[in-house]
Amino acid sequence: MRATVMYGAGDVRVEEVADARLIDPTDALVRVTRAAICGSDLWPYKSMPHDDAGRRMGHEFIGVVEAVGSDVETVKAGDLVVSPFLWSDGSCVFCREGLQSECLHGGRYGWGDVDGGQGEAVRVPQADGTLVVLPIGADDELMPSLLALSDVMGTGHHAALAAQAGPGKTVAVVGDGAVGLCAIIAACRLGAARIIALSRNPARQQLARSFGATDIVAERGEAAIEAIKEMTDGVGVDAALECVGTGQSMATAFGIARPGSIVGAVGAPHGVEVPIDSVIFRNIGLRGGVAPARRYIPELLDDVLEGRIHPGRVFDFETNIDGIAEAYAAMDERRAIKSLVTVGAKETRR
């Protein structure tokens, strides 16, 4: 089968690899129909040293189940499914608590003998604990938003929950990438009264507004902090969502958070230093982390199916698997917010 392999910074190729196949009785074999490129895929795309063996890429996908192992009970051949970006057993202590991203027996796609999502098929371990069946057939319009449930929408939701964004709150979102934009959807969905989006990109500003942002701040760093303080009677926002993962974005989030609030952080950290003085002397908390997307899919699914939220609008670049290198480049150069890749047969042909 064909799949995406990264050999180093800027070097992404589609190649023939060994066919995905069932190994364990808890596996499902999923024929991928749509996959996405994640902001986190850009970190190796920017910095990975050359590796002759290559790294299988992708962890966000929708597909049709082709076969299941003998122990699988909740999905069957023919089911259209979405996978969260991590696989999880659904039965360990953390899964039972709804923190599937800390599953004791789970793991990542594209590592070891588990396929990556940006390919024609994937062996999904622990299928019962991982996959969610989509109760629909072919629907080109819905697919992008359903695919967004695999990662960015759940991750934005995790940031909003961590920061206790909720009814009546003033929320600020640091980061105008796909996760930040989905965090705006999440904050709006949770009832926030005012949502301040930090963005200097006109197209993203517009999307932010369509997702529920009430205010846009184009400044960065200290100037952004000043601007938001001024908008909030000098005290800061009730919930700051950190959706980038850099030192500056974390500093901005703590700078705009009001005393007693929580910074909800979901950006993969690169050079982040937590300002402990703000934690202690301003009573500003920090929560978040790798989102249990599996937990959130069922609760967000209805909102997607019934058209209340449209996280799929973050996909502004679409190609087939042969165009994957360009799909990476478009995101890396910030020409695209997020790339959607159609792979093999569409859902219609299952």
Add this chain to the structure above:
Amino acid sequence: MRATVMYGAGDVRVEEVADARLIDPTDALVRVTRAAICGSDLWPYKSMPHDDAGRRMGHEFIGVVEAVGSDVETVKAGDLVVSPFLWSDGSCVFCREGLQSECLHGGRYGWGDVDGGQGEAVRVPQADGTLVVLPIGADDELMPSLLALSDVMGTGHHAALAAQAGPGKTVAVVGDGAVGLCAIIAACRLGAARIIALSRNPARQQLARSFGATDIVAERGEAAIEAIKEMTDGVGVDAALECVGTGQSMATAFGIARPGSIVGAVGAPHGVEVPIDSVIFRNIGLRGGVAPARRYIPELLDDVLEGRIHPGRVFDFETNIDGIAEAYAAMDERRAIKSLVTVGAKETRR
């Protein structure tokens, strides 16, 4: 009047200073009867460069109101009062939310023209927002526990609340100082099922047990983390309370916290680096800070008055104001957990 002045590391003196007096109409003049030395007083005691002007010390005290300004409504001359370790106006946006430690118009004792608590009298600014009247007369046995409400008991309670210690939870307390010991009381009071105290000092271990600790871990650092992991099915505790404020104590707290939990941190930070990887990849949050002791006094007071909690047992060194240098030395050398200083007339003589 006589008051405590620090001139540099190890140099604490009792001296004649200008009499405390009412200045603003919102002031109360409080004749101090008992004062305490705080763990945070030990930081300048260890490291303060010599300063000819000296620094007025103390922020934990009980006393009798001698006079009040014309705007003061809730306390009157003759009232026995306890002060939280910060003064606050009781009316700003943060005070109204119960976060008086972030009061927009509050401040610290011993700074500017506000007296320190380790002296014969204190001008208390914003008396209505700060002081709490104690509904009792002379009671030598209760006084230490009431004095503990001014800081350490409320601070331990803040750590426990921040970490969501509660019914059925397994809680670990890092730090066997007065705050850590009070955090044990708080966790027990909130219904924790299991309380692990980290301490290698036999006297403190015993006090920890009397406060509700069910387990003692005498190891430190990695060994402590190993031991606690072993006690908790390998996953860690539901709530880790960081009551020290050093790099090692924070690392230990994050090391023993289970994924999804919150580290409740109240130690004044000295060389602390927050392990951001644990925040993101283990979903461990961080909350806490300078406690709103003023908020907690009323809710903890009944438990003290009715003998359900005895935070005053952390005082294991008592002297009068002439012995203050020795009271500092005893704590600094860890001969004492916490020192109580009787100042001037006792409550009986008011």
